[in-house]
Amino acid sequence: MAVTTTTEMPRPSRGGRPRDPSRDGVIRAAILRLLADVGYGALTMDAVASEAGVGKATIYRRWRTKQDLVVDTISDLNRAEATPADTGSLEGDLRAMLHAFVAVITGPTGAATLSLLSTVPHHPALAEAFRSGPIAVWQQAFEQIFRRAEERGEVSPGIPGSVVGEATSALLVQRWLLTGRPVDEAYADEVLDTVVMPLLRNADR
Secondary structure, eight states: OOOOOOOOOOOOOSSSSOOOGGGHHHHHHHHHHHHHHHHHHHOOHHHHHHHHTOOHHHHHHHOSSHHHHHHHHHHTTTTTTTOOOOOSSHHHHHHHHHHHHHHHHTSHHHHHHHHHTTTGGGOHHHHHHHIIIIIHHHHHHHHHHHHHHHHHTSSOTTOTTSHHHHHHHHHHHHIIIIIOOOOOHHHHHHHIIIIIHHHHHHHTO
C-alpha cells in the first residue's frame, strides 16, 4: 500500500501554559480505552479529555486533530513492553518475548488495535504509524534476540528477516486477528515448543 503521510510529532498550539508530561500516560490510556469502546470514527477530542479527566485545553496543547492524537499514540505503543529479556538462551528469550506479546494483544492495546483495523486502510497516516511504531518495535525486539543467539552460537546468521524469523509470532497474530480463539501463554508455549524451535533447529542444519 502506498503511504504518503507525515509522522512528525504534533506541534503544540500557540500560547497557554506549557504541556505537563506527567499527564501523557493518563491521556494515552484514555485514548486506548475509547478506541476499544467506540472506535476511531466515534472518537472525539472532547471525549478523550473527559475520559482522561483533563481539560480540553490540555488535549489541544498536545494535538491539533483527532488523527494527530491517534497517530501519536499508536507510534509510541509497545515500546516499554517489547524490551527483549536476556535469559541466556534463545528459547528462554523467545518464551519471555512471546509472553509479553500475549499480554499486549490481550490487553487494552490489543483491543484498541482491533478496533482500528477496519480504519487503517482508509487513513495512510494510521497505517504508517503502525508500521513505524508497534510493528517496527516488535520486529527490532525479535531481531535483537536472534542476534544475541548468533553471538552465543545457538543459530546461524540470517534468521532476522527470514521466513523462519517471521514465523515466530505469525501464528499468534493469525489466531488473534482471524480466528477469535483465545491467545494465552499456554498457546504461546505450544507454538514455541512445537513450531518455532523445531523450525530454528532445522534452519541451523
